[in-house]
Amino acid sequence: METQEIWDTFNDGLYFFILKKVKDQNAANDIFQNTFLKIHKNRSQLKNPEKAKAWVFQIARNEINNHFTKESQYVEEFDIPKDKPLQSYQNICCFDKFINDLPTIYREVIELVYIEGKKQKEAAQTLNISLENVKARIRRAKEILKKNLNACCKYEFDEKGNLKGEPDCAVCHT
Known part of the structure; x- marks a missing residue:
């Protein structure tokens, strides 16, 4: 299957699938683009065109997982003394x-x-x-x-x- 054929068949459904998962239009656009880059690069691996939908959506799921993994790496590190782990680090009453x-x-x-x-x-x-x-x-x-x-x-x-x-x-x- 050629990339254009995959695009014509799956682009709308795939985009909305990604958007539904990440709930952020900018992230969805990036993931969508990365997904199609991988589809284009690896289209020779698709041996059975009948399984194209599953293959395409699995690539998208992997890209979504990559997105969330990268996002979770940016959790701010806190320098909290171990002997006083729960001092006033929150501005919430009690x-x-x-x-x-x-x-x-x-x-x-x-x-x-x-x-x-x-x-x-x-x-x-x-x-x-x-x-x-x-x-x-x-x-x-x-x-x-x-x-x-x-x-x-x-x-x-x-x-x-x-x-x-x-x-x-x-x-x-x-």
Whole structure:
């Protein structure tokens, strides 16, 4: 199959597939372009034209994964003293107190992933637990933090789950 034929057949569907996955038009354009460059470069590897759609979309999925992998490499490194891991690094009412009050199994995961900036997979290796366990602990920790912030500080969560409002608790005013 020639590149032009692949383009004519798949370009619209492929572009919207990529856009749906990355939700950013500029990134989608870059990924789309890289996908077609790889398609053109490797079109000789497509032995069965009946499998062209699967082949094209797999290249796109690989490019999407590459995009997110590159993006995750730019996580800002924090220089946090190990002896004082949870000082006032957040401007949210009582945030440090609530993290310190988390049960140890949840606090360790939150510190590794959100404060030290490690990937969840690295946190799993550090703690010698499964990736699924890390994800579950993060989810439970977030539920506890949301409950505590809402109860103590009168913060609310919008429809997307984002924190909004002003601190309004006795702890903050001391």
